[in-house]
Amino acid sequence: MYDNTIFLAEDDPTDARFFQRALNNLDSPPDLIWRQTGQEAYETLMHGRPGHLPRLAILDIKMPGMNGLELLRELKANDRTSKLPVIIMSSSDAPSDISRAYAEGANGYLVKPTRFRDLKELVSSIDYFWIKTNRLSHGARLIN
Amino acid sequence: MPTDIRIQDYAALLVFDRSSHHVTAASENLPQTMLGRSINEVFHPETAAKLRDRLAYRYPVPVPLTEAEPHDWRGKQAVPHAADDQYLIEIEPMESLVEHARLQPTLRLGCDLLSEASDLNAALDQICRLYCEDLGMERALVYELEEDGSGGTVRNEYVRHSSITPMLGFRFREEDFPREGFEVHSEVSIFGCAPSEGEDYPRVLGEISPTVAHRAAKVLGCRTPYPTIVQYLRQTGLGYQLSLALYVKGRLWGVVFAHHHERIVTDHQLRSTLLLLGKQLSQIVGSHIERRVGKGSLATNYLRAQIRENIASAPSFLDGFRRGDPSLQDFLPHSGGAAIRYEGELVLLGNTPPKRQVNELLDWVARQPLGLGPFHSESLGRDLPGRTFAPAATGALLLPLTRRRQNFLVWFRPEQLRRVTYGSRDIDRPDDGADRFTPIEEVLKGYSRAWTDEEINSAVGLRRFVREVVLQRHADLTRVNNRLRRAYDEMETFTYTMSHDLRAPLRGIEGYSEILIEEYGDKLDSEAYTLLRTVQDHVDHMNRIIGDILRLGRISRSDLHVEDCQVSDLVADALDRFRQKHEVVPSVTVHDDLPTIRGDARQLRVVFHQLISNAAKFTLPNRERQVAVGFRPGTGTDEGEFFVSDNGIGIAPEFQDRIFGMFNRLVGPDKYEGTGAGLAIVSRILQHHGGGIRVESESGRGATFLFFTRPEGEHPM
Numbered sequence: 001m002y003d004n005t006i007f008l009a010e011d012d013p014t015d016a017r018f019f020q021r022a023l024n025n026l027d028s029p030p031d032l033i034w035r036q037t038g039q040e041a042y043e044t045l046m047h048g049r050p051g052h053l054p055r056l057a058i059l060d061i062k063m064p065g066m067n068g069l070e071l072l073r074e075l076k077a078n079d080r081t082s083k084l085p086v087i088i089m090s091s092s093d094a095p096s097d098i099s100r101a102y103a104e105g106a107n108g109y110l111v112k113p114t115r116f117r118d119l120k121e122l123v124s125s126i127d128y129f130w131i132k133t134n135r136l137s138h139g140a141r142l143i144n
Numbered sequence: 145m146p147t148d149i150r151i152q153d154y155a156a157l158l159v160f161d162r163s164s165h166h167v168t169a170a171s172e173n174l175p176q177t178m179l180g181r182s183i184n185e186v187f188h189p190e191t192a193a194k195l196r197d198r199l200a201y202r203y204p205v206p207v208p209l210t211e212a213e214p215h216d217w218r219g220k221q222a223v224p225h226a227a228d229d230q231y232l233i234e235i236e237p238m239e240s241l242v243e244h245a246r247l248q249p250t251l252r253l254g255c256d257l258l259s260e261a262s263d264l265n266a267a268l269d270q271i272c273r274l275y276c277e278d279l280g281m282e283r284a285l286v287y288e289l290e291e292d293g294s295g296g297t298v299r300n301e302y303v304r305h306s307s308i309t310p311m312l313g314f315r316f317r318e319e320d321f322p323r324e325g326f327e328v329h330s331e332v333s334i335f336g337c338a339p340s341e342g343e344d345y346p347r348v349l350g351e352i353s354p355t356v357a358h359r360a361a362k363v364l365g366c367r368t369p370y371p372t373i374v375q376y377l378r379q380t381g382l383g384y385q386l387s388l389a390l391y392v393k394g395r396l397w398g399v400v401f402a403h404h405h406e407r408i409v410t411d412h413q414l415r416s417t418l419l420l421l422g423k424q425l426s427q428i429v430g431s432h433i434e435r436r437v438g439k440g441s442l443a444t445n446y447l448r449a450q451i452r453e454n455i456a457s458a459p460s461f462l463d464g465f466r467r468g469d470p471s472l473q474d475f476l477p478h479s480g481g482a483a484i485r486y487e488g489e490l491v492l493l494g495n496t497p498p499k500r501q502v503n504e505l506l507d508w509v510a511r512q513p514l515g516l517g518p519f520h521s522e523s524l525g526r527d528l529p530g531r532t533f534a535p536a537a538t539g540a541l542l543l544p545l546t547r548r549r550q551n552f553l554v555w556f557r558p559e560q561l562r563r564v565t566y567g568s569r570d571i572d573r574p575d576d577g578a579d580r581f582t583p584i585e586e587v588l589k590g591y592s593r594a595w596t597d598e599e600i601n602s603a604v605g606l607r608r609f610v611r612e613v614v615l616q617r618h619a620d621l622t623r624v625n626n627r628l629r630r631a632y633d634e635m636e637t638f639t640y641t642m643s644h645d646l647r648a649p650l651r652g653i654e655g656y657s658e659i660l661i662e663e664y665g666d667k668l669d670s671e672a673y674t675l676l677r678t679v680q681d682h683v684d685h686m687n688r689i690i691g692d693i694l695r696l697g698r699i700s701r702s703d704l705h706v707e708d709c710q711v712s713d714l715v716a717d718a719l720d721r722f723r724q725k726h727e728v729v730p731s732v733t734v735h736d737d738l739p740t741i742r743g744d745a746r747q748l749r750v751v752f753h754q755l756i757s758n759a760a761k762f763t764l765p766n767r768e769r770q771v772a773v774g775f776r777p778g779t780g781t782d783e784g785e786f787f788v789s790d791n792g793i794g795i796a797p798e799f800q801d802r803i804f805g806m807f808n809r810l811v812g813p814d815k816y817e818g819t820g821a822g823l824a825i826v827s828r829i830l831q832h833h834g835g836g837i838r839v840e841s842e843s844g845r846g847a848t849f850l851f852f853t854r855p856e857g858e859h860p861m
Contacts, residue, residue: 018651091648091651092644115684116654
C-alpha cells in the first residue's frame with residue numbers, strides 16, 4: 001500500500017527545508033519523510049511498516065556514505081522496494097550522471113533548480129504527476 | 145719448437161757454445177770435422193777475438209775473413225749473433241751490388257729524398273728508383289697490405305731491366321702471400337731470398353738448444369723463406385728478392401720488394417743500410433696516414449657541427465634529422481643515403497632502399513647480439529647471404545640508438561666498381577693449365593667504399609650526442625608533459641567539484657531571499673523589494689557563470705562523435721534555439737555550395753548558435769542587422785575557413801586576442817547582456833576538434849569570425 005507520502009534523501013538541510021516549504025505551498029500536500037544519509041534512508045525504507053511504502057522517493061546523488069545511486073541500486077534490487085518509483089534530483093546536469101541514474105533504474109532525473117520559484121513549480125508538477133495522478137491507476141478518483 | 149735449422153745455401157752457419165767456444169753445430173755445407181773444434185781452430189785467433197768481442201754489440205757487425213784463416217773463407221765475412229748460451233756465426237759472401245764505400249752516401253741520399261718528398265706517393269716512388277738506380281736492383285715495388293687482411297696491392301714500381309714484367313696495380317690475394325710469410329721480417333725487417341735450384345736448404349747438424357734455433361730463424365741473414373715466395377719467384381722467372389717490411393704503429397703496413405732476374409747475393413752491409421732507410425720510410429708512412437685522417441676531420445667537422453646544431457635546435461626530435469642543409473648523410477662523406485628509425489617512425493634521406501627493405505634490415509640487426517655496437521659492411525650481399533639489397537645499399541653502417549627499442553641511425557653507400565688486376569689465379573678455380581702467378585684482370589663487384597675507423601668513430605660520437613642531448617631532453621619533456629597533463633586534469637576536477645559545491649549556498653541565498661519576499665512582502669516597500677530582487681539577479685548571474693565554467697570543462701572531457709555536417713542544418717538548429725529565447729530571429733544569409741564541416745554535430749551547433757547570437761546581439765543602433773555564414777577557401781595546403789560575419793559594433797584590433805578568454809567582456813552587461821563565456825566555449829570546442837578560431841574586425845565595422853575543424857588531424861586537447 002502506498003501512503004500519501006514523499007520520501008526525500010537529502011544531505012543538505014537548506015535544500016530539504018526548501019523542498020518542505022515548496023510542498024507546504026500545495027493544496028493537500030503529501031507528507032514528507034526526510035533522511036539525511038543514504039544509510040538512514042535505506043534503513044527507513046527497508047524496515048518501515050510492512051505493507052507500507054511512500055508514494056515516491058526522491059534521492060539526491062551526493063550524500064556521505066552510501067550515495068544516491070548506490071541507494072537506488074539497492075532499492076531496485078530488493079523485492080520490497082523494487083516497485084517504488086524513484087526520482088534522482090541532483091545539482092549535477094552532467095550527461096554521465098544522468099545516464100548512470102537511468103541505467104540503475106531511476107524513474108526520472110531532475111536537476112535541482114537554482115531559483116526557489118522554479119523549485120515550487122517543480123514540486124507542484126511532481127505532486128500532480130506522481131502523487132495525485134497516481135491514484136488513477138488504483139481505479140480511484142481524479143483529484144483536481 | 146724445431147731444433148732443425150735450415151739456411152739458404154749461399155751461406156754457412158756455425159754454432160758455438162758460449163762458455164767453451166767450441167763448435168756445437170755446423171751447416172751441412174761445411175766439413176763436419178769442424179764439430180767440437182774451438183773457435184780459434186776454425187778462425188784465425190785475431191778474427192776469433194774480434195768475433196767474440198762483437199758478440200757484445202747490440203747489432204751484428206761483420207768481421208771480414210782473410211787468407212790467414214785456417215779454412216778457405218776467401219771473399220767471405222763472418223756475422224756474429226749472440227743467442228743465449230750459444231752464439232751463431234753466419235758466413236756469407238762479402239760482395240754487394242754496390243761497393244761498401246757507396247752505401248753511406250746512398251743512405252744519405254735516401255734520407256734526403258724522403259725528407260723532400262711532397263707526399264707519400266712521391267716518397268715511395270723515390271725509394272723504388274733509389275733501389276734500382278743507386279743500389280743496382282733491377283726492379284723495386286711497394287706492396288701495400290689491405291687492412292682487412294685480404295691481400296694487398298702493388299702501388300708503386302720502378303723497373304730497370306727489360307726482362308722483368310711490371311706488376312704495377314696488381315692485386316694479390318691473402319693466400320698468395322699469407323701473413324705467416326711475413327713473419328720472416330718480425331725481428332729483422334730486411335730479408336734477402338735467393339732460391340736454390342732444388343728445394344735444398346742445408347740443414348744445421350749438431351746440438352742446438354731450442355731457443356737458439358728459434359732465434360736463428362728470426363735473425364740470420366740466411367734464414368729460409370716462406371714457400372709461396374719461392375713459388376712466386378720461380379714462376380715469374382726471378383732470381384733474387386730483397387724484401388723490406390714497413391711497420392707503422394706496430395702493424396705491418398706494407399713491404400718494399402726489390403728483384404733481380406739473376407741469382408745474386410746481397411751482404412749484411414747493404415741490408416743494414418736498407419734497414420735504416422726502411423725505418424725512416426715507416427715514419428713517413430705513419431705521419432702521412434695521420435695527416436690524411438686529420439685533414440679529413442677538419443673538412444667534415446664543420447659539416448658535422450652543423451648537423452648537430454640542426455638536431456639539437458629542432459622542435460621535434462625527427463625534424464632535426466629531416467633537414468637537408470646539411471643532411472645526415474653528409475655526416476659521413478661518400479654516403480649516398482641515410483636513415484633514422486625512432487619509435488617506429490622511419491625517416492629516409494637521400495638514396496636509400498625502400499622503407500620495407502630498410503625496416504627488414506634493421507629488424508634483422510636488432511635481433512643480433514650486438515648491444516650498442518656499430519655494425520658495418522662494405523658488402524651487405526656478402527655479409528647477409530640469402531638477402532638481396534638495392535644497389536643503393538651495397539654497404540651500410542648501422543648504429544643502434546637505444547638498448548631496448550629498435551631505434552637506429554643508418555648510413556648507406558652505393559656500389560663502387562673496381563677493375564682489378566690480380567697477380568695470381570684464384571687457387572679455387574678449376575685448373576686451366578696456367579701457372580699460379582699469372583696475372584688476370586677482374587671487376588670487383590658488390591662492394592662499396594670502405595668504412596674507415598675515423599668514420600665509424602665519428603658516427604659513434606654522433607650517436608652519443610643524440611643519446612645524451614636529444615633523447616634525454618625528449619624524456620624530460622615527456623615527463624614534464626605528463627606532469628602538466630596530470631595537473632591539468634586535477635585542476636579540471638577541482639573546478640568541476642568546486643562549481644557544484646558553489647551552487648548549494650547559491651540556492652540558499654536565492655531561496656531565503658525569495659522566502660523573505662513571500663513572508664514579508666506586505667511589509668516591504670518597493671525599495672526593499674527591488675533590493676531583494678537585485679540580490680536574486682546577482683545569484684542568477686553567478687549561477688550562469690558557474691554553468692559556463694562547468695560547460696567549458698565538459699567540452700574538453702567529451703568524446704567526439706565526428707561526422708560531416710551540413711552548415712545549413714546547423715544554422716537552422718541554431719536559429720530554432722534562438723527562437724526559444726527571443727522573439728525576433730536574425731535573418732542569416734547562408735552562402736550556397738558550402739562544404740560540409742567535420743565534427744561532433746551537437747558541439748558544432750553550440751558554435752553556430754553562439755556566433756549567430758553574438759552577431760545578433762552586438763548590433764549597432766540605426767543599422768539593419770545583417771548576418772552571413774560562409775566559407776573562405778584556403779590557398780595551397782591550407783584547408784580554408786568557415787565564417788560568421790556581421791555588421792555590428794566590431795572589435796578594435798587591440799582587444800582581439802582577449803575576446804576568446806573566459807569572462808572577458810569588452811562591453812558592460814548593462815549594454816549587452818551575457819557572461820562573456822560564449823566565445824571561450826566556442827574556442828574550446830574548436831580546439832577540441834583540432835581546429836581554431838580567429839576574428840577579423842574593426843571598431844564600428846562589424847566582425848567576421850573565421851574557424852575550422854580538423855578532428856582527425858590532431859589529438860584533441
